[in-house]
Structure formats: structure tokens, C-alpha cells
Amino acid sequence: MTAIVSTTAPTRSWRLTARGYERLISIASPIVLLLVWELAARTGAVDVRFFPAPSSIFEKLVALLSSGELMRHTLTSLGRLGWGVLLGGVPALILGIMMGLNRVFRAIVEPLVAALYPIPKSSIVPLALLIFGLGEGSKIFMVAVGVFFPVIINTTTGVLEINKIYLDVGKNFEANRWSTFRTIALPGALPFIMTGVRLGIGMGLVLIAVAEMIGAKSGLGFMIWNAWEIFAVEQMYVGLFVIALIGVALTVILQELERVIIPWKTA
Amino acid sequence: MAKLHELPGKPAIRIRELVKQFGDFIAVDTLSIDIMNGEFFVIVGPSGCGKTTLLRILAGLETASGGQIEVVASQLSDRPVNRMVFQGDSIFPWMTVWDNIAYGLRMRGASAKKITEVVGHYLDRTGLTKFAKAYPHQLSGGMKQRVSIARAFANDPQILLMDEPFSALDAQNKVLLQEELLKIWEEHKKTVVFITHSVEEAVLLADRIMIMSAQPGRAKAIIPVPLPRPRDYMELQKTSAYGDLVHRIWSSLREEVQRARQQSDGGAT
Numbered sequence A: 001m002t003a004i005v006s007t008t009a010p011t012r013s014w015r016l017t018a019r020g021y022e023r024l025i026s027i028a029s030p031i032v033l034l035l036v037w038e039l040a041a042r043t044g045a046v047d048v049r050f051f052p053a054p055s056s057i058f059e060k061l062v063a064l065l066s067s068g069e070l071m072r073h074t075l076t077s078l079g080r081l082g083w084g085v086l087l088g089g090v091p092a093l094i095l096g097i098m099m100g101l102n103r104v105f106r107a108i109v110e111p112l113v114a115a116l117y118p119i120p121k122s123s124i125v126p127l128a129l130l131i132f133g134l135g136e137g138s139k140i141f142m143v144a145v146g147v148f149f150p151v152i153i154n155t156t157t158g159v160l161e162i163n164k165i166y167l168d169v170g171k172n173f174e175a176n177r178w179s180t181f182r183t184i185a186l187p188g189a190l191p192f193i194m195t196g197v198r199l200g201i202g203m204g205l206v207l208i209a210v211a212e213m214i215g216a217k218s219g220l221g222f223m224i225w226n227a228w229e230i231f232a233v234e235q236m237y238v239g240l241f242v243i244a245l246i247g248v249a250l251t252v253i254l255q256e257l258e259r260v261i262i263p264w265k266t267a
Numbered sequence B: 001m002a003k004l005h006e007l008p009g010k011p012a013i014r015i016r017e018l019v020k021q022f023g024d025f026i027a028v029d030t031l032s033i034d035i036m037n038g039e040f041f042v043i044v045g046p047s048g049c050g051k052t053t054l055l056r057i058l059a060g061l062e063t064a065s066g067g068q069i070e071v072v073a074s075q076l077s078d079r080p081v082n083r084m085v086f087q088g089d090s091i092f093p094w095m096t097v098w099d100n101i102a103y104g105l106r107m108r109g110a111s112a113k114k115i116t117e118v119v120g121h122y123l124d125r126t127g128l129t130k131f132a133k134a135y136p137h138q139l140s141g142g143m144k145q146r147v148s149i150a151r152a153f154a155n156d157p158q159i160l161l162m163d164e165p166f167s168a169l170d171a172q173n174k175v176l177l178q179e180e181l182l183k184i185w186e187e188h189k190k191t192v193v194f195i196t197h198s199v200e201e202a203v204l205l206a207d208r209i210m211i212m213s214a215q216p217g218r219a220k221a222i223i224p225v226p227l228p229r230p231r232d233y234m235e236l237q238k239t240s241a242y243g244d245l246v247h248r249i250w251s252s253l254r255e256e257v258q259r260a261r262q263q264s265d266g267g268a269t
Helices: A018-043 A054-066 A069-101 A103-116 A121-132 A136-161 A164-172 A177-213 A220-229 A233-261 B051-058 B097-107 B112-125 B141-154 B171-188 B199-205 B233-238 B240-265
Strands: B011-022 B025-036 B040-044 B066-071 B082-085 B159-163 B191-196 B208-213 B218-224
Touching: A018 A054, A054 A069, A054 A233, A069 A103, A069 A136, A069 A177, A069 A220, A069 A233, A103 A136, A121 A136, A121 A177, A136 A177, A164 A177, A164 B082, A177 A220, A177 A233, A220 A233, B011 B051, B011 B191, B025 B051, B025 B066, B025 B191, B025 B218, B040 B051, B040 B199, B051 B159, B051 B191, B082 B141, B097 B112, B097 B141, B112 B141, B141 B159, B141 B171, B171 B199, B171 B233, B191 B199, B199 B233, B199 B240, B208 B240, B218 B240, B233 B240
Parallel strands: B040 B191, B040 B208, B082 B159, B159 B191
Antiparallel strands: B011 B025, B011 B066, B208 B218
């Protein structure tokens, strides 16, 4: 996309470039939507039992924040998400690299992954509850399952995509197994791995919400479910808003992280 | 098969009746040659004559199907036996220039002090000091190839294997790098086994040139290059000895290239 370069100097100070114009629209459109929504709610054009006015949702957000309740649920969910990402991601990373480096190991593990991957992850929540009970275990397990598959699949692909010449260099320069893993397979596959982690965390966020709706006493999923049970619609919207916010924040953080740990990619 | 030329000095590599097959395809056929200690040995041949296969066997990246390879030098010291400068881009894109050059030393567990010293020396030697912290994507093709050469030299191998290291470079860069390589080599006098498809490059660099025949890969001729060193590309081109050698090798090589072409026209690609 090229910016419009004005030929006459004076107009440049106030005329927007095409990109600036688009950015303005992107910022304006949700604000306009919220205003329309607010107006519709106040005039009774939409049913406030389903679509409460943004101002009342915001009031509820402030109330839940000041009571500490929102913070408690958010931190609980984030904690489960963090543990799940760690417990699902790290084994997936190690297994994925091993699959990429070793044909025999790949032949053993690949069919298992291919068979389990298509199962909708949310459908195994009852199984997770059966095995791990109502406590933290089942929630963390669900996140781990969600993270595991995208990470293992992307990591394997990433290692397989590494140009064979780098492995030849490693062999010729007497890199042992661990060094090959650390200095070639891991950094070589890192761009793919980061994609896997991003997809995995997205999946984890979905699953934590689902898992917390069933058999949990805390967390954002519970807060949303509980809002339905007591018919506190504003609280439900607050929960949805915070989950969306976490999703956006994590995406931004991961993008920044990628820039730092993959410096050779920024051309 | 070419007669073995017995040179004075100790052989660094003894190859006897070497055979390499890929299924029915014979890549290298009963090849026997001694490569001397400190010699700059260049292999030329048509595409698909098994030059790279031979080098990969020497590098330990392929196993021979038959025959023997004896690397005599390996018994003499704790230096690595061989290091390879690969054809094309082979430096790690995820490491800085500095880390790439340090790679072999790190793999061998050298001390931090030694690594800093040696990497500094070869950065300087290859004119890359300013680019020590750069990543490969920030470098030109010629600079990347210099990193690759520095990486191999920094490991101080007894034998340096080079697989068409300059083939992807433009003519000017090629000449500059050839001269740099000769300078570094004359300081260290390592045994070098160098593959090229350029006859001029072969004559400029080599002590001896082996012409390989196409399919199966055999040693067709071994031609000594008695031109005095240090050699200068510009000066060399003016001498008749240089022109004669280039002509002689070209004629021998041309037969092979034509033969290889006929073979590939006959079905195999």
C-alpha cells in the first residue's frame, strides 16, 4: 500500500494519507457501534435483558473490579492457562523435535497424533472431570490438551522444513545429539514453533472457558456461567469482555516475544 | 583408470578402489588416489560425475559401498580430521556471524578465551570484523561464503573439504575470495580437497587436478600444476603455461561433458 503523496504543500498538513484514513475508520467503527448499541438500549429498540447498555456493563465492570471478584476470577483463569500451556507445550515441543529428527520415532508417534487430533477437544471435558475430578487438575489438563496438538504438529513440521544442509553441517562439525537439538533443530524450527504456540494458546483460552463452565467454582468461565444461572447479564458481558481482552493481550505479547527470540527473522 | 602419481611427502588421504552405489547407480567407481599432506587438490568433472559424493564420503556424511579410505593425518594430532565448506548457503541463519564462526570450536568444547581469540583472528582475516554481530540475512552472498570458510578454518582441521564454494558468486567476488583463500591456505598449508566446475579456478588454486569421468565416476586424469606460488590471478592469465594448462584440462573435460550429455539423452536424467 502506498501513501498518497500530495503535490501541493499546503494541503499536506490536513489531508490524511490512505493508511491514516483506514486507521481512523478502524478506530471509529467500534465506537460508533457502541454508541448505536447504547442508544438502542436506552430507547428500547433492543431488549436490555439480552443486550444491556454498554454503560451498564461498564458500571458492572467497575463494581466487579472494586470488589476484587473480577481480579480473582481473572487470575485463577490465567493461572490455569499458564500451567496448561507449560504442561502441554513443553512435552509437545520436545516430542515434536524428536519426531522431526528421528524417522522411527515419527513413525511411532505420528499415527497417534493424527488419530487423536480430530477429536473436538471440548468433548473430552467429561473425561477430564472423570479422571482429574472437579479440582484444578481437570482445567489445567484441558488447556494442556488444547496447547499440545498445535505445538507438536507445528514443531514437527518446523524441524522437517529445516534445510538438510544445516544437519550436515552439524554432523561434519561433530555436534552430538543434544547439540544438534539445541543449536539446529530448536532454533531452525522456532518460527513454526511460535505459530504453534500462538494457535495453542488460542485453543487453550477456548477450552479454559468451557472447562470452567462445568464443575468449577472460580475463573472467568465460571463467572460467565454463574451469570447465566443468576441472570446477571451485565456480569456475563464483563466476563466475555475480559476473555476477549486476554486473547488480544496474549497475541500482542507473543508477537513482541517473537521479535525478541527470533531476531534473524526481522529482515 | 589413471596411474597413481607418487608425490614426495606423506599422503594425508589414501583412497583405494573406492566404490559408491545408490541402488543400481554407480556414483563412484573403483577410484584410487593419494592426496598429499598440505596439498591443494582440486577435482573437476561434469555434473553428476560423483565429485560431491566423493567429498561427502571424505566428510563422513556418506558411507562408501566398497574400497578403503585411510586418513593418515588423523593419527597425528587432536585437531579435527576434516571440516567442509558446503556448496550454497550453509551458515546458520539463526546465528550471528560471530556465533557461526565459533560453532565448531564450541562443539569441540574449546575454552571461551580460545574461541574469542580464534574467531577474532578469522573475522579479521576475512574482513568481517564489522559484521560480527550481523545475522546472515543482512550479508551479501560473498560475505556469507566468507563466513562459511572462516567457520571451517577456525576449527583448524587437518583436511579442508570445499564443495564448489564460490560457484554462486559473481566473477569479481569470486576472484577476490579465491585470492583470500590462497593467502589463508599459504599461511597454514592445510590439505585441501576442492571441487569446482571451473577449469580456470582449478588451475589458479591447485597443486594437482583430478579430472573425473562421468557415470560411473572414475579418475580420468591427474594433472600436476607446476605454476609457481604465490599465484596472482591477473599475472597468471598473461603466462602461456597457464593458458596451456587450461586448454589441456578443458579438452580432456570436454570429452567427459559430451559423454555425460549423450548418456543423459539416452534416458537417464
